[in-house]
Amino acid sequence: MREITLSQAVNEAIAEEMRRDPTVFLMGEDVAEAGTPFKVLSGLVEEFGTDRVLDTPISEPGFVGMAVGAAMTGARPIVDLMFGDFIYLVMDQLCNQAAKQHYMSGGKLTVPMVLRTNMGATRRSAAQHSQSLQALVAHIPGVKVAMPSSAYEAKGLMKTAIRDNNPVVIFEDKLMYQDKAPVPEEEYLIPFGEANVKREGSDITFIATSSMVQVAEKAAETLAAEGISAEVIDPRTIVPLDEATLLASVKKTSRAIVIDEGHQSYGVTAEIASRLNEKAFYHLDAPVLRMGAMDVPVPFSPALEDITVPTPEGVAANARKLCAGEMIYAA
Amino acid sequence: MPHDVTMPQLGMAQDAGKIVAWLKAPGDAVAKGDALFEVETDKATMEVEAQAAGYLTGVVASEGDDVPVGQVIARISETAKDDTPAPATPPTPEPASDALPEGKQITMPQLGMAQDSGQMVGWLVELGAQVGPDDLLFEVETDKATMEVPAGARGYLAATLAQAGEDVAVGAPVAILTAEAPANPVARSADDAAKAQALAPAQPEPEAAPAKPAEAPKPAPKALLAEGGRILASPKARRLALEQGLDLSRLVKAGHPQPYHVSDLEVLRAMPEGQTPSTGTAQASRRLTARVKRPELEAFLNWAQGQGVDDTDAALAGLLGQGHVQTLAIERIGHARSFAILRRLSQVAVTEDMPELILRDLRGSFVQNVELGAEDIPVLTLLPKGKGLTLVLECAPEQLSAEAAIALLNTVAGRLEQPLRHLL
Numbered sequence: 001m002r003e004i005t006l007s008q009a010v011n012e013a014i015a016e017e018m019r020r021d022p023t024v025f026l027m028g029e030d031v032a033e034a035g036t037p038f039k040v041l042s043g044l045v046e047e048f049g050t051d052r053v054l055d056t057p058i059s060e061p062g063f064v065g066m067a068v069g070a071a072m073t074g075a076r077p078i079v080d081l082m083f084g085d086f087i088y089l090v091m092d093q094l095c096n097q098a099a100k101q102h103y104m105s106g107g108k109l110t111v112p113m114v115l116r117t118n119m120g121a122t123r124r125s126a127a128q129h130s131q132s133l134q135a136l137v138a139h140i141p142g143v144k145v146a147m148p149s150s151a152y153e154a155k156g157l158m159k160t161a162i163r164d165n166n167p168v169v170i171f172e173d174k175l176m177y178q179d180k181a182p183v184p185e186e187e188y189l190i191p192f193g194e195a196n197v198k199r200e201g202s203d204i205t206f207i208a209t210s211s212m213v214q215v216a217e218k219a220a221e222t223l224a225a226e227g228i229s230a231e232v233i234d235p236r237t238i239v240p241l242d243e244a245t246l247l248a249s250v251k252k253t254s255r256a257i258v259i260d261e262g263h264q265s266y267g268v269t270a271e272i273a274s275r276l277n278e279k280a281f282y283h284l285d286a287p288v289l290r291m292g293a294m295d296v297p298v299p300f301s302p303a304l305e306d307i308t309v310p311t312p313e314g315v316a317a318n319a320r321k322l323c324a325g326e327m328i329y330a331a
Numbered sequence: 332m333p334h335d336v337t338m339p340q341l342g343m344a345q346d347a348g349k350i351v352a353w354l355k356a357p358g359d360a361v362a363k364g365d366a367l368f369e370v371e372t373d374k375a376t377m378e379v380e381a382q383a384a385g386y387l388t389g390v391v392a393s394e395g396d397d398v399p400v401g402q403v404i405a406r407i408s409e410t411a412k413d414d415t416p417a418p419a420t421p422p423t424p425e426p427a428s429d430a431l432p433e434g435k436q437i438t439m440p441q442l443g444m445a446q447d448s449g450q451m452v453g454w455l456v457e458l459g460a461q462v463g464p465d466d467l468l469f470e471v472e473t474d475k476a477t478m479e480v481p482a483g484a485r486g487y488l489a490a491t492l493a494q495a496g497e498d499v500a501v502g503a504p505v506a507i508l509t510a511e512a513p514a515n516p517v518a519r520s521a522d523d524a525a526k527a528q529a530l531a532p533a534q535p536e537p538e539a540a541p542a543k544p545a546e547a548p549k550p551a552p553k554a555l556l557a558e559g560g561r562i563l564a565s566p567k568a569r570r571l572a573l574e575q576g577l578d579l580s581r582l583v584k585a586g587h588p589q590p591y592h593v594s595d596l597e598v599l600r601a602m603p604e605g606q607t608p609s610t611g612t613a614q615a616s617r618r619l620t621a622r623v624k625r626p627e628l629e630a631f632l633n634w635a636q637g638q639g640v641d642d643t644d645a646a647l648a649g650l651l652g653q654g655h656v657q658t659l660a661i662e663r664i665g666h667a668r669s670f671a672i673l674r675r676l677s678q679v680a681v682t683e684d685m686p687e688l689i690l691r692d693l694r695g696s697f698v699q700n701v702e703l704g705a706e707d708i709p710v711l712t713l714l715p716k717g718k719g720l721t722l723v724l725e726c727a728p729e730q731l732s733a734e735a736a737i738a739l740l741n742t743v744a745g746r747l748e749q750p751l752r753h754l755l
């Protein structure tokens with residue numbers, strides 16, 4: 001199978017859906033000629049023109065608000081938010097407006113809008129351009145949240161998001177845009193709420209999102225050499241969450257570490273760990289561990305930044321302890 | 332306690348300071364915060380305040396002296412007459428013959444953002460030669476470039492700690508510059524340097540305050556059996572044990588360390604049914620000690636005799652067992668007798684019944700301490716301790732709760748200290 005980058009996969013998904021459905025359009029800062037700072041959308045304005053690939057002024061609340069209105073009145077906007085950190089600016093448009101219209105109109109209105117944005121530290125972009133804020137959005141009922149872990153997921157999830165009648169936020173890890181993965185030429189969609197078992201194992205389950213899937217896979221590789229068999233599961237969407245697959249795995253292995261690049265406290269890892277605890281308690285042979293980013297603003301110093309996020313070594317070290325029955329926290 | 336006055340570090344790169352003037356004379360009374368002396372660095376002149384109140388004594392640095400940062404130069408004492416001089420130099424261990432000279436360490440610089448080591452290409456200065464701060468000292472190769480590194484300070488190249496071709500971690504020392512021309516310049520490889528560092532004696536620790544007599548540290552108990560008999564086990568281990576009719580408390584009694592996981596159930600399954608292995612491990616036992624400084628046993632035994640109780644063991648058993656147990660055995664080296672404890676001392680008599688408590692009387696022995704672990708029934712051992720006694724109570728957790736064990740030992744110790752008071 002051909003291999004393409006995550007960036008190309010997103011571009012293809014959007015182009016295919018824009019060709020298929022004339023109501024789909026793109027808007028955001030620097031999306032047209034510039035093709036975004038990460039060059040993900042390059043070439044789209046040439047094919048679809050500036051009527052369907054709209055450069056907006058630098059006002060996130062303004063253009064996200066416009067997209068919500070466009071979605072409510074029949075269009076299917078894809079809004080580009082240059083950095084995930086700017087989510088703070090559009091909280092009202094996204095969480096108060098887009099997320100609640102369907103409910104508050106008694107089902108008469110829908111907001112088929114995709115907000116594509118990014119996440120991920122270790123790009124030396126400092127505290128205001130390195131955050132992974134998926135937990136903020138996932139907390140709000142009415143918004144779906146997808147977190148692709150490779151080019152394959154990026155394309156399939158984007159196409160599903162565009163066809164979904166609800167607001168969907170897609171967080172792409174900005175460090176993975178150039179990562180290649182096999183992506184079929186033929187069309188495919190990845191349904192929301194279906195986790196992907198990336199690697200089967202019997203001793204411990206790693207539930208990892210986005211680029212943390214790679215971290216978990218590396219840790220699993222290391223542990224395999226030591227005789228510890230780790231299962232790696234990528235939920236692919238955290239809202240909706242495929243609980244059934246996660247619970248089945250944890251009931252099989254009796255141990256789990258949940259890994260996500262958002263801050264650990266009150267985060268995605270906390271939510272998933274808590275569900276495992278509630279629903280698989282009598283199958284647990286070790287406490288479910290969370291591994292998120294440290295609860296500090298992402299440092300600019302490269303040496304510091306690198307240790308604030310989960311690493312394969314850290315995941316493997318915790319897994320060894322859990323599998324050996326060692327207590328990570330004292331009784 | 333006298334307070335040492337040291338040369339402060341006033342700037343990041345400062346390693347010595349010159350004493351411009353003493354603002355107090357030896358013997359002067361000094362209040363905390365008083366300006367004590369004036370110091371000049373390459374950047375500024377500053378007054379240094381006293382950090383404690385007292386009298387300035389033991390002044391060993393004179394005006395005009397250059398003193399290394401951290402060195403003790405005087406003392407603030409409680410009296411004006413403390414004339415022990417402050418140590419002229421910080422107490423450093425005597426360097427061994429091949430020890431490194433003392434001086435400014437030059438480290439492997441970080442030349443790129445992602446660089447974590449550099450390869451020593453070669454030294455540009457001969458060992459022992461004098462260098463200025465801008466003189467190029469050595470050449471380093473990283474994955475990106477080769478660069479010459481200046482000495483950064485004036486001095487003599489007294490030691491090189493890496494040879495050409497060796498990789499040295501960023502921040503690790505590669506050379507030492509001394510102020511004086513070195514008598515025996517040292518050349519080492521990075522390997523040696525690393526080894527030497529590993530073997531180097533630890534810095535002498537400040538003497539521990541003589542607060543408590545050193546007690547032998549007890550090994551941390553591995554099996555943490557929480558009060559109330561709560562067993563630490565994973566939810567899955569607990570569920571499987573329940574489903575399979577396995578009793579986790581048998582693992583506790585066997586001294587198997589908690590918390591229990593599914594793998595520990597195999598140990599439990601392998602244990603023969605109905606038979607609990609010896610409880611003699613320290614992990615599953617309680618051990619409490621008490622001290623009685625002036626036991627008044629003689630007076631008590633005389634009194635008991637007056638009451639018609641001639642058997643001193645019976646008297647002792649009655650004294651210590653009453654209110655606690657129905658039967659108590661008194662063991663001495665070579666013999667043992669059990670007594671039935673009744674309310675009146677005169678009714679205490681030898682019995683064939685199994686005792687509930689053993690009083691192991693080792694007062695006349697040379698045994699100083701016991702740690703025998705729990706036995707089939709709780710054991711209270713009496714040991715000689717000067718003119719007094721040490722009491723050791725040993726039992727298994729299921730024999731006596733912590734509370735009951737403490738209460739028993741405490742009461743028994745009280746009765747030994749004042750037996751007549753208990754009886755009256």
